Amino acid sequence: MLKVKIDNKGIPPLAGICNYEKALNTGFSVDESVDLLKRYNYVKKFLNQIFAAHLARTPEWEVKCAFSYHMWLDAEHCAAIRKRVSEMREPPLHLDKVADPKLKSLLDEAIRSEDTLELLVAIYQVIKPEIIRSIKKQLDKANPIAEQPTCRLLKIILMEEEEMVAWGKSAISALIQNEKQEQKAITWDKHLTAYLQLAGGIFGDLEEEIPSIPEPRADGNDFEMDPVPRRDDRFKDNFNSAGLIDEYYQDENRSLEERTYALLYKRLREMDVPEWMAPIIYKTKDKPWEYYVDMSRQLWDEARHAMLGEIGLYQGGVPFYKYPVDLKSSMSLNTKLEPLEAHLILWAIEQGLMPRKTGKHWEWEIATQSENKLAVTFQDYDWADEVLHAQIGRKWIVPEFGGLSQAREASGPAFKKWGNAMEEYLDWSKQENWWPKFMQDIEKNKSLRQNL
Incomplete structure (x- = not known):
């Protein structure tokens, strides 16, 4: 093919996307x-x-x-x-x-x-x-x-x-x-x-002959997921909730450092949210795709929060799996409640995190008063994420119940059902309070760093 000489004044043609040959x-x-x-x-x-x-x-x-x-x-x-x-x-x-x-x-x-x-x-x-x-x-x-x-x-x-x-x-x-x-x-x-x-691949161009197709595992029915959350063998005493994290960070009689580490451990513990959101997403059918995008985004944010806790403990010299990371929430929600009930509870929790004096803004203020600058960054973004999540919950849950007041009213029985379900798992642990040992580790590692 005859190539035409084009005077582009030395400027890359075609918006720099490609040359003329490729454009042919x-x-x-x-x-x-x-x-x-x-x-x-x-x-x-x-x-x-x-x-x-x-x-x-x-x-x-x-x-x-x-x-x-x-x-x-x-x-x-x-x-x-x-x-x-x-x-x-x-x-x-x-x-x-x-x-x-x-x-x-x-x-x-x-x-x-x-x-x-x-x-x-x-x-x-x-x-x-x-x-x-x-x-x-x-x-x-x-x-x-x-x-x-x-x-x-x-x-x-x-x-x-x-x-x-x-x-x-x-x-x-x-x-x-x-x-x-x-x-x-x-x-x-x-x-x-x-x-x-x-299938010819996704592009549809694979033509390799297959002498025989292996016996399928699928039986023609929809796949039924196993909703039971699991952790690997690094994690111990998975149903121990004796460390009262939510009380410790609110306790003004404790040091700011301890309250901030309680917040970081609270972030770590948020892995139970992806574990309980995943079944909601899988079992909720025939929604607009925007629903699955929003819910997947919130699930990822909650996993990020757990990773922020993981990083915060790494900074303190403590492996994230050394002390209990309670599984009761996701276990009970996944196995004892319906997906809509579990989502309703998630929505109600998110709404409760919005008040300035008791919610995410307050958590951020606690971190800002400490010397842990990394925790300040983490709480800042955690707060921003939770504002988004409250909007996501309101967007998809409120219409399910016909209005805001109806959703709030329905959340009461759902929380009662959840509370009763969680009681079943209290006996799965001796419920020994591990928090003092955790803080001893933090203090010991802090001393070691200062002496280096």
Whole structure:
């Protein structure tokens, strides 16, 4: 092809997006691009549900944190994809339909992963690498000017997908401790890859012949999640609530340092919120996608808060798993209450955090009076997040009960039911008060640092 010499006055042409040669790509038609976007949307929507279905029962703290983050990213990606589809002569209809029955078969197998290792293999070794491969192929073939809004969106998703897969690969390597686990990972990878190839991949271009498809784990029914929250063997005495954190930070007779560490431990303890929100998200069907985006965002924020506590204890020289992190809340809410009741309680708690003199503003003030500058930052952002969460709860819960006063009235019986449910777990621990030992550790580490 004859190349035309263009005088661009030395300025990069085409808004710097690409050169003329790349811009000559015929690319995809609008319909072809929409079809691909719908496939990404379907897979990512299902991934959000896989994370929600397994977060509570997954025992490894670090995996809970990553699942919380990644399910929000997938929800956000879905929202952006749906918006882009609505801009392309295609109203955002049919985006909640099955994009391809063969893709559904793959995802129905993936959600039935039996343990953490299988889950990580399914998500980060099979499905997400295929998302990356498909996006890269679409970006390579798309016309970068005609389809610039789509390409921009895909580049953002691609960057975050690559970060997620990098984490997942490291986590898989850490979990494979022996030959049996390695073989388990290989077997599950082969099982899912067969279903992926049968679907032609997400892009629809895989043509490798599959001699036989492995016997499916799926039985044609919806997957029923296990809502029981679990922690790994680093955590001890998981139902010990003898450390009265909520009382300690409010007690003005205690030192500001102790009150601030009580706040940091309160942040750590917030891992029970993602554990109880995940079943709400998974079991609540047929809501607008905005609901799942909002709820996934709140779930991720709560996991971040637990991580802030983890970091705060690290600063104090105490491993986050050394002392009890109570499980009674998520255990009781997940197993004894309905999803709407659990969400109603969450909403009521968030509303109670808003008063200036007793809520999040007061927690921030306590931290500002201490010498712990990191805690000030953490409480500042925790406060901002909880204001958002109160709005999210009001947005989705109040209409369920027909108004604000009705929701408040309904919360009373729900709290009573929850209180009765939690009593069952008091005998699961000797309820020995560990807080004095925790503060002794903090003081000892503080002395060691000062003497260095």
